[in-house]
Amino acid sequence: MRVLFLEIDTQREWAVASIGPAYLAAMIRRVGHEAQVLRINEDAPISDLVEAVQEIGPDLIGVSLTSRQWLGARRLVNGLRETLAAPVPVIAGGLHATFSPDATLAIPGIDYVCLGEGENAFLYFVEALDAGVTITDGLIDNIQVTPGHEHRPRLGPPFEPIDDLPFMARDMLDEHYGVVHMCTQRGCPFPCTYCAARMYDELYDGTGGPSYGRRRSIENVLAELDAIRGAGELNYVIFLDDTFTIHHPWVYEFCEAYRAHGGVPFSLHARVETVSEKMIERLAAAGCRHIVYGVESGSERLRREIMQRPATNDKIARIFEITKQAGIIVTANYMMGLPGETIEELQATIDLHHRIRPDDFGYFVFYPYPGTALFHECRDKGYLPEDYLERPANHRRSILNLPGVTRDEIAAMYDR
Numbered sequence: 001m002r003v004l005f006l007e008i009d010t011q012r013e014w015a016v017a018s019i020g021p022a023y024l025a026a027m028i029r030r031v032g033h034e035a036q037v038l039r040i041n042e043d044a045p046i047s048d049l050v051e052a053v054q055e056i057g058p059d060l061i062g063v064s065l066t067s068r069q070w071l072g073a074r075r076l077v078n079g080l081r082e083t084l085a086a087p088v089p090v091i092a093g094g095l096h097a098t099f100s101p102d103a104t105l106a107i108p109g110i111d112y113v114c115l116g117e118g119e120n121a122f123l124y125f126v127e128a129l130d131a132g133v134t135i136t137d138g139l140i141d142n143i144q145v146t147p148g149h150e151h152r153p154r155l156g157p158p159f160e161p162i163d164d165l166p167f168m169a170r171d172m173l174d175e176h177y178g179v180v181h182m183c184t185q186r187g188c189p190f191p192c193t194y195c196a197a198r199m200y201d202e203l204y205d206g207t208g209g210p211s212y213g214r215r216r217s218i219e220n221v222l223a224e225l226d227a228i229r230g231a232g233e234l235n236y237v238i239f240l241d242d243t244f245t246i247h248h249p250w251v252y253e254f255c256e257a258y259r260a261h262g263g264v265p266f267s268l269h270a271r272v273e274t275v276s277e278k279m280i281e282r283l284a285a286a287g288c289r290h291i292v293y294g295v296e297s298g299s300e301r302l303r304r305e306i307m308q309r310p311a312t313n314d315k316i317a318r319i320f321e322i323t324k325q326a327g328i329i330v331t332a333n334y335m336m337g338l339p340g341e342t343i344e345e346l347q348a349t350i351d352l353h354h355r356i357r358p359d360d361f362g363y364f365v366f367y368p369y370p371g372t373a374l375f376h377e378c379r380d381k382g383y384l385p386e387d388y389l390e391r392p393a394n395h396r397r398s399i400l401n402l403p404g405v406t407r408d409e410i411a412a413m414y415d416r
């Protein structure tokens, strides 16, 4: 089978495309299928897509969806289906498709949805299509064909052992100058109420089977780095893991082994509660040059009561200090416009920012991602507009009707 993955670029083209397809491509290539990726902007003319698809001639199209990509994907896939004389089957997967499967399947042009982890499901699916089998609901774990709760598929167990996953197909990403992206784990054990990433953990918790959260062995991670080095340049590693600094014995052992293995500079994401002075020292010695922390808000109340992130401002300030002293560049990520947030609390975020003085920061207006606890709260309390799926998710403009702050107030604070 010749499989084409569509990468829908939204406001900007990210340096790395979706990671999921890079794993899926590696998985199906192992048994002889072909895979490639086509990047297309959400606003591209349909004719560009049609032309490219006709040239490539895929037997199957796969599209990985975040909530940001969903509207663009809908337009493009829909247009493709209307234009092509001989339709190519299309399957969608990823976090948005997993938590909005019915809306995704309702798009004319999307024929199948993959819920949850994709490696096994996609392999069986491709093999079945290749064998000429008609895919129906219930035939393949994780694969849904017809919209509706009653058609929800059984979830197969997460792929085990995780070390047996093939390394990502790096030609599916957009890596240059030896700057590479790595995943050492799947899942995150924390309960942040706004986070879509952790919802896979919860999805699999409900199956009674093995948990989604697991980590590769250090040898396996180093073997992937060796393979990259063997194939070209390796100058910087960006660890994409949600929270790299969990499982402390693993992290300490990794720091030793990584340093002994060449210690290429690297960056990672962390939560302040998961690091200590000792850990920062070890990470710095191993080559860590940059840490991104989720600070989210300057209001301890909001973090504790609404976000389930109980760290204090003092703790955050201390960890920022330690990180900077270790010579590590530090980025803070913030959110604004959460349910229950007041104008004073928005101001508290700016105040905390001035106190911790990160080297860099990212700031995003809160968007309620389907599946999350705050999505349900916003829907139940009437903050979520009926047509939320029709409204683009973007960084600046809230889609919510909140009681405490208006959209304009949030946008003004965003601009400040």
Ligand code: B12
Binding pocket: 008, 009, 010, 014, 015, 016, 017, 018, 019, 020, 021, 023, 024, 061, 062, 063, 064, 065, 066, 067, 068, 069, 091, 092, 093, 094, 095, 096, 114, 116, 117, 118, 119, 122, 183, 187, 194, 195, 196, 197, 198, 240, 241, 242, 364, 369, 370
């Ligand atoms: C790395 C990363 C990025 C990278 C790469 C993006 C990507 N989609 O992989 C970059 C830097 C580009 C990025 C950007 C952004 N990201 Co980001 N990112 C992540 C992160 C931390 C890890 C993703 C990852 O490596 N996963 C590992 C792979 C193996 O898992 P996976 O993607 O789920 O794929 C598996 C299955 O979903 C399935 N699958 C996936 N695609 C497909 C397709 C088919 C056809 C099939 C069959 C199956 C399938 O099979 C895969 C293998 O098991 C996740 C958090 C997370 N843990 O998911 C957030 C996350 C995906 N990002 C998120 C967001 C919001 C953003 C941004 C908007 C930034 C921001 N403001 O927060 C932008 C928007 C990007 C976009 N184009 O839409 C949200 C998305 C929530 C949602 N419902 O949409 C997440 C979940 C984090 C969160 N806030 O909760 N991100």
Ligand code: SF4
Binding pocket: 188, 189, 190, 191, 192, 195, 196, 197, 198, 242, 243, 271, 294
């Ligand atoms: S720590 Fe980060 S990845 Fe984990 S649940 Fe919270 S926001 Fe999500």
